[in-house]
Amino acid sequence: MKITIQNVWKTKSIEADNGKLRELKLLSDINIEFCGSCIQAILGPSGSGKTTLLRLINKLDSPDKGHILIDDVPINSIPPRQLRKDIGMVFQVPALFRGTIFNNLSFGPILYKKEFNTEQAKRLLKIVGLNDIDLSRDIDSLSVGQQQRISFARSLANEPRVLLLDEPTSALDPSAANNLLDLIKKINKEMGVSIILVSHIMEHAQRIADFICLLVEGRIVENGTASSFFKQPQTGIAQKFIRGEL
Amino acid sequence: MEFISLDYYDVLFALFLILIPIGISFKVRLGIEKEILIGTVRTFIQLMIIGYILKYIFDLKTWYFILLMVLIMAVVAGYNAVKRQKRKIPGLFSIVTISIFLGSGIAMITLIALILKVEPWYKPQYLIPVSGMMLASAMNGAALAIDRLMGETKNRRWEIEAALALGASPFKSINPLLREAARAAMMPTINAMMIVGIVQLPGMMSGQIIGGVEPVQSVRYQIVIMYMLTTSVTISCISVLFLFYRKLFTKDEQLDLDVL
Ligand SMILES: Nc1ncnc2c1ncn2[C@@H]1O[C@H](COP(=O)(O)OP(=O)(O)O)[C@@H](O)[C@H]1O
Ligand SMILES: [Mg+2]
Secondary structure (H helix, E strand, O other): EEEEEEEEEEEEEEEEEOOOOEEEEEEEEEEEEEEEOOOEEEOOOOOOOOHHHHHHOOOOOOEEEEEEEOEEEEEHHOOOHHHHHHEEOOOOOOOOOOOEEHHHHHHHHHHOOOOOOOHHHHHHHHHHHOOOOOOOEEHHHHHHHHHHHHHHHHHOOOOOOEEEOOOOOOOOOOOHHHHHHHHHHHHHHOOOOOOEEEOOOHHHHHOOEEEEEEEOEEEEEEEEHHHHHHHHHOHHHHHHOOOOOO | OOOOOOHHHHHHHHHHHHHHHHHHHHHHHOOOOHHHHHHHHHHHHHHHHHHHHHHHHHHOOHHHHHHHHHHHHHHHHHHHHHOOOOOOOHHHHHHHHHHHHHHHHHHHHHHHHHHHHOOOOOOHHHHHHHHHHHHHHHHHHHHHHHHHHHHHHHHHHHHHHHHOOOOOOOOHHHHHHHHHHHHHEEEEEEHHHHHOOOOOOOOOHHHHOOOOOHOOOOOHHHHHHHHHHHHHHHHHHHHHHHHHHHHHHHOOOOOOOOOO
8 A cells, every 4th residue: 555645744732831832843744655565664763753653644643734645545535444444553552452362362353343263363473473372361461572562463463454563662672673573574575564664773674674764853854765775865864863873 | 207397596506516616627727617617608508598499399389390490400410510520521511411311310200200109290399309319329420430431541542542543433442441431430329239228327218217207118218219329320321421432532533632
């Protein structure tokens, strides 16, 4: 699925200490096209608006101005539930439902009245690298890293065509993070799921992304293929980011 | 039936006794003399006014005036339940009032028409106190339900958004929280059924007994009232939650973070 973002602005009014409302610019004039079948990384320091941008694509928020098109269809003319079935999102926090692992994994299939048995659940767990875990485990008994993987598997159970991943490796140690990244690559290649990966860690994008854009203070400052991003960054800000000075 | 009637001298004597809490508050520096005094005065004025209103209504004997009184009580109950909310939510008042009316209405009709078989049905001696009790419980239930749902939604925002992001409807995504809110709002009434008669005698029952009603008879009344209160609370909670949860979502099926 091709995702086009045109002239998108997003502000938020927040209450300042003196009680007055202040307009905070979260995203300013975002223009970008995400290719239909690749891995696109959105890099940027914390607070640069990455999560905000991702939420717009899944329609959990709406832009103040501008257009978002999915395969050239304006997002506003797609019913939210249909859109969200096709475009899955994995949050920065695990956001699991209370109950067991199986309760969580079966949520989507039950919603769409698809058959879902323990075999399928185990297969999903295997994909996310949780091989010997009991499906009836309560999610409260899991580590945050495990929860994050369950949350990833839960989105996969929906068989989405696009996956929006918001820092999916943030609670994992480096080797587990690399495993998950390789797995994301595999899902992209073997299942044809387009990936939009948000991260503030450059190496993650370097490892798997085909395209990279750099978001700083709500603006896209650099956008192109992964190799050109690292070999010949166009802007001073991108060079700084690559040197780890941002 | 026999009971001891009170005149204003008796009330005046009790008023003197209020000097004791005021004195204690002053002496041990609780600093709540003013509150006690205001409370004392308000109790007097509010109850005197309602006493005369009731006397007037009891004399009227026209059904629409009595029904109007019940309606006013329902609206006041709705207003009170909404007043507790810090955020102004458009339409909340009508949602709450309708729910309170629905819950207490069903319980009231059952009680007045089917159980007590009051003739005529609008006889204020029954209708007014019964509706007062039913409305108050429906009001508390509705207010508690909304409070709890707002609190749960704030705490468990991610669960709701995760469900939405998987393609669930707003109702489906907030369903576990609705259940939680309903349980929390109904629990006080259910607990009251557990302990009634053990820890304290309910006000209505005590009143009847003082009024000269035979204890077993007044107990039967109280049992029926308890069951109807539970019915009233349940219906008003479920109704208010069902109508209210939509306010937490935008038309694009997003969790409306500005409402929270
Ligand atoms: N609800 C909110 N209230 C106040 N500020 C917010 C809110 N949501 C986001 N922001 C601010 O918007 C900016 C972008 O946030 P976000 O998209 O989460 O950044 P990122 O995901 O890149 O770390 C940050 O400065 C953040 O503090
Ligand atoms: Mg973020």
